[in-house]
Amino acid sequence: MDTIVALSTPWGRSGVGVIRLSGQDARQIVSSVCAGASRWVDRRASVRQIVDTSQAVIDDVLAVWMKGPKSYTGEDVVELSGHGNPIVLSALIDVLIAAGARPARPGEFTRRSLENGRTDLLRAEGLAALIMAKSMEGVFDARAAMSGAVGDTAAHHREVLLDLAAELEARLDHPDDDLSMQSDEQVAEKLTDLGVAATAVADSWHMSRVHQQGASVALVGPVNAGKSSLFNHLVGSQRALVSETPGTTRDVVERGVLLDGMDVTFLDTAGEGGGKDPIEAAGVVLGRALSAEADLVIVVIPTHRPQDRVTDQILERSKHLPRLIVGSFSDCPRHPNALAVAFPISNVDADGVDALRAAIRSAIGSHPSQTETAVLSSQRQHDLFRAVARHCEGAGTALMGALGPAVAVTELIMAIERLGELSGIDAREAVLDRLFSRFCIGK
Ligand SMILES: Nc1nc2c(ncn2[C@@H]2O[C@H](COP(=O)(O)OP(=O)(O)OP(=O)(O)O)[C@@H](O)[C@H]2O)c(=O)[nH]1
Ligand SMILES: [Mg+2]
Incomplete structure (x- = not known):
């Protein structure tokens, strides 16, 4: 060598x-x-x-x-x-x-x-995450990953799956003997539990990714809702143009700030429901696309105006996204038909902005804690746990349905293979090449 x-x-x-x-x-x-x-x-x-x-x-x-x-x-x-x-x-x-x-x-x-067996893929990814972490939470997550928590969880899942696969194999090999220790229902129930557990682990990636990479927070809402005014308050400087003309913001305005130890990029987007100007419309499309990818969406609704169709559409479109609903113009008399909101703010005197900032911070990250629970440190790990959950679900459905135990075993073997890939037991060269190309030289 x-x-x-x-x-x-x-x-x-x-x-x-x-x-x-x-x-x-x-x-x-x-x-x-x-x-x-x-x-x-x-x-x-x-x-x-x-x-x-x-x-x-x-x-x-x-x-x-x-x-x-x-x-x-x-x-x-x-x-x-x-x-x-x-x-x-x-x-x-x-x-x-x-x-x-x-x-x-x-x-x-x-x-x-x-x-040389000094580390495994999960710990190596934890190390990469430690070096790249953009918040203290990210550092703690990475330390947990380096301590092997994900590997332990995967090993536990692997054991359960191996047992269940062996149980089903026994039925296939000796269909006439009653060798099985568990009923189909019991096996299916264990598969459901495992699927739920694997999904929960996969879901933890959403939070860890934010801890690791920082968060993006998009402001959306109807025209003249006070999005740019609020954006300026949140980033602490006059970055976006504010005016009473509807449709002032067209391009997406971006600004990164450190919010209580985390890198947060705020995005101010074009307001919806303005005129028919094609450039404004293009701005709205761009804003929608970027806010759909954001880690958090702040929907700004002016509460001195009645709730209208545009507001309804924005609320409908963002309902599956992580979001906070903010009511601007709290300094003006509230319109009787305005939407009830959790976060009233006024852009005139920044009333409510600190409370909103705290809510944003807690929505995008929990405070540092050295938990022993599995915390994922890469998209790759997330995808594998998702696949494990899918195969568990597939195995359960096959077992209880017409496809039967043979198909269920195939699904279980695929789940076991995915768990093996996690720690690099079966990792192919391609996975390694991709992983290590992201490292810095000298690490
Ligand atoms: N009284 C009061 N006026 C506000 C408030 N927020 C914004 N305004 C005023 O409302 C107008 C529109 O504010 P902007 O921040 O430009 O609104 P916007 O949502 O970015 O508008 P577009 O970019 O056109 O979509 C400006 O004249 C602001 O000064 C508020 O909370 N109270
Ligand atoms: Mg604006």
């Missing part, structure tokens, strides 16, 4: 930059570019001078050798902390490459760790 090398800290000027090498020749390669003789003691830091071919000293580095297999990758690892100047660091890497190391590919250190 080649010895690989990469900078593990970001390129740029900083106090130190850490260069990592992994592979059987790691120590020997570093020794060959050190001035003077070098002795290595496992996990003991020592200062060394790294020289180029003309023996000029490039840098003094702090070197640590971590003997395999008890290292990050499971191989011999050497970490060199050099001075954090990209010119120095790239010169160091160049001499290490000239001495026999090969530049690492993205995620290759973690991939080796996986191949």
Whole structure:
């Protein structure tokens, strides 16, 4: 196996930059570019001078050798902390490459760790999530993922499924003997329970994704509802144009802010029910498309006007989306036929905006808690748990219906395979390639 090398800290000027090498020749390669003789003691830091071919000293580095297999990758690892100047660091890497190391590919250190059984795919994804997390909740979720909670849940589901599959296989192999311990109904009931549990795990991804990637919150509503005014309050600066002309906002205006430790991107969209202007109409279409993908929709309804057809349509369209309904113009007399809303606000004096902000924050993320429950750290994990739930459901239906136990077993085997893919037991190269291409080089 080649010895690989990469900078593990970001390129740029900083106090130190850490260069990592992994592979059987790691120590020997570093020794060959050190001035003077070098002795290595496992996990003991020592200062060394790294020289180029003309023996000029490039840098003094702090070197640590971590003997395999008890290292990050499971191989011999050497970490060199050099001075954090990209010119120095790239010169160091160049001499290490000239001495026999090969530049690492993205995620290759973690991939080796996986191949050497030092981690599994779920933990590796947890690690990627930890590095990318855009909120403290995301950090805690990632830590839970790295502790193996998802793997434990998957292993438990796998055991139950293997038992049930074996139970059904027995019926198929010996249809005349009564070997089965459980009735079809009992098996079907267990499958339903498992399907529900797998769905609950899959659903947890919605929240974890927001924790990890930050949230997008779209403001929608009829024209002149005060969306842009509210948007400006929420982002804390005058970003969107406000005017009494209906249809002021056309393009979607976007602004990211840190809301109580979470990256939140607010989107102000074109109001609905304005004139027949084609550009305005195009703005409405764009706003609808983006708000359908948002993590939260804020429906802004002016409560000094009667509830009209446009409002009804907006409420109908957003009813399956996570949403909060806000009543603007709370400073004006309420119209008797206005919609009753949970969050009254006034854009004149920002009354109610703080309460709304708190409601938005709790709608998009729970507060940090180190739960032991399975928290997913990738879309891939979500899709697999969904598939498991679907196969459990399919197996139950087959068993209780005309298709019978043979089809049910096939479904169960598919569910077991999906669970295996989760931790990488059966992961194909393609999955690995996709996963590791998202890692940064040096990780
Ligand atoms: N009194 C009062 N006036 C408001 C309030 N919110 C907005 N306005 C006024 O209503 C008008 C429309 O406000 P905007 O924020 O531009 O409304 P919008 O929903 O973005 O409108 P479009 O972009 O046209 O869809 C402006 O003149 C605002 O000053 C409010 O809560 N109270
Ligand atoms: Mg507007």
